[in-house]
Amino acid sequence: METILKTDKLRVEYSGGEFQKAPKVALQGLNLEVRAGEVFGFLGPNGAGKTTTMNVLLGFVPPTSGSASLFGIDVRQPIARQRIGYLPELTYYYKFLTAEEILRFYAKIFGLTGSAAEKRIEQLISLVELGHAAKRPIKGYSKGMQQRVGLAQALINNPDLLILDEPTSGLDPLGRMKVREIIQRLKNEGKTVFFSSHEMGEVETVCDRVAVIYQGELKEEGRVADLVAKHRAANLEQAFLNIIGYKPAVAP
Amino acid sequence: MRNISTALMAVFLATLVFTLATAVESEFRNSNTTASDEGAFTKLLGDGRRLFSGQSVEMADVYLHSGFYPSIFDSREPAAAKAIASGKDDDHTHHKHDEQGKCVHEEDHAAHQHDAAGKCVSEASSSGHVDEHEKAMSFMDQTLDPLQGFIRNFRITQHSHLENGEEREVLPWLKLAIELDPQAVETYAVTSYWLRKNLRRVEDARHILREGIRNNPKSFELLFAMGIIYEQDDKNDSKARNIWLAAKRFWEQQSSEAKEASLDYYGKITINLARLESEAGNLPLAIQYFELTKLTSPNSDAIQKQIGEIKSRMTGATNAPAGKLTP
């Protein structure tokens, strides 16, 4: 199967600042591969390096050493992002634009204009159930509505790879269910989904493979069932805790 | 309930504010007698308004030169550059000359010597101070570098003045200068000059001078200018004489330093009184005024010549009619 996303000895360091001499290492030689058509979960505690990895993949932060590529194209090239969609954890969009205008703007960036663009926008608005608010400025939207706008803009170009950063963060159970449904639908369509999450339950449900990162290092990678079996855990959460070496202070 | 109390509080505060405003205002007016005379500019700007007044006059001067004007970085003598004129400049820095160089200015310039053709030949000759003015306005003659040469494509490079009625464009700035500094006597004089001479608006000129005299009752400069209007436009010699006498009186009441600084005005007042008296046939009085003029004029020879002419008229042809002074 084609490798959609690949990192090779990816290292990211942040300078230590004026009074700290040693730079802070956010990622230490990360080697990751995501294949076409799979749903890949990227797990780790806060500060593990998940967001840094995504920042490098999206070109926000240049790697200190090593490389990363999307569809075989170095991530530093803008064209590498032609076939991807990205949903950030914190969704903020131009408050003075309406949902339709935002989608039209992003569609234009992908070269989608005219009736093709309008049709796609209509489909997406219907998909994320924003028909009643599409012509209102974003500044009046709730968090859930903004998240749905975010999902719609991530899908505007019918991407082959969807990168989601904590997609269900802050959503109510209904919202989380809808996101899971969309991920499942994309998987059925043969799309690749790469997402980070703290919700082990939903990762277990939708993911084909997962990778666990801790303190900038890749600890384990593999199929969910394999990891659970390997660590003789009851579920993915317990397996995760074993992988990162967490020992509870009080026995359950 | 909260909304009602908020609204009531807002109404209460508004009422309190307006009540205080009216009460304090009337108290302030009662205690400060000069407050009612002060305009908005005085209240807003205080003494700084005089600075803005000077700037307004400078703007008027810039307009008179159709925008061709040196900046503070160009070497220039401010007095020589200013065409809008100060009182010391005889109000005629830009008086006109015809093609033969003959002065076509008016009688307040009578002290200058003229040759038989009517051309100015005196020390303070018009061509003299025209040259000075041209020199001050020659700041664009030199180009220091190619960049400056390029910038000059976007600048006014021809020295010209407003004429044919367009001088009216300087009036808003002069009016503003007057509003900002009602004690700037020169501004009234200059405004009335342009209104009267170039724009033929005698009534407006008179109105401005009246306003100036109201704000500056002892201003001999403005009284003199008003006298010119009475004499030349109203043809009322008697009113002109009275007002020039008042001007002379106010001039004489000044301190010696102030007198020293405004000698030229005394000369103008006395020479015009001399001329009036001469035309009226009061030759001894005319001689008296000429003698006073001689004390202050740089052209004492010319004045002495005038005195000689009058004396010869007195002693010689006793039946000769009183006539105008020969130029």
Place this chain on the structure above:
Amino acid sequence: MNTVFAIAGVVIKELYRRKDFYVLFVLSALITIAAGSVNFFKDMVMVRYVKDICLLLIWFSTIIIAVITAARQIPAEKESRTIFPLLAKPVSRGQVIAGKFFGCWLAVGIAVLVFYVFFILVTATKGGDWQLMAYAKSIGLLWLMLGMVIAMTLLGSVALSAVSSNATICLVAIIGILFLGEHLNKIALRQDEPVKSITYAIYYVIPHFEIFDVRNLVVNNKPMPSLKACGLAAVYAGAYATMFLYCTWLIFRRQRLNT
């Protein structure tokens, strides 16, 4: 280019959905109408002072709009995190800068046109001439200058962290150059070395915004610069704007953007 124009379109929409432009326009209009309605002396048509005041307000307002709009662009995108969904698309940082520049420039150009239409109407009612070619050149030159201003402010916005400090520094620099720029050579001549050389160097290096200030010509009905001079001015403006934008790109492309 689609991307650049798409970003520019968003900038234009932002400017006209904020209140800044309308506040400045209304303020300028009120001041001009107040100045124009004063009756100094009956029956005398005086139009130059109205033109002068109105053009001064146009320059003041459009420079403020240009600086404030440009200063906000990239910092506001970073702060509001809207830059992340944008850069996650196949958009290079250079395209973002170009889009922001063209958006600000076009938006300010529209503002200049609107202000000038008002100016032309007011002066026509006061008895001024319809010097349409002169006005067109004046509009064009102002627009070119504002392009340089916007490019300079964009550079400041990636080099400095705070929007307010960038805007303040840029405004001070612009006003300083407008007042002193063309006189620096005269000031230099009066100095001793090395101040003389330094002043002369500054004189040559700074962007001479005052070149584009032809208000004096418009107010006094003087002939406008030739098309050749305007063309050279356009080249001058283009060169400086390009240089500022290039420097902006050099700084921005290396900046880390952490989500």
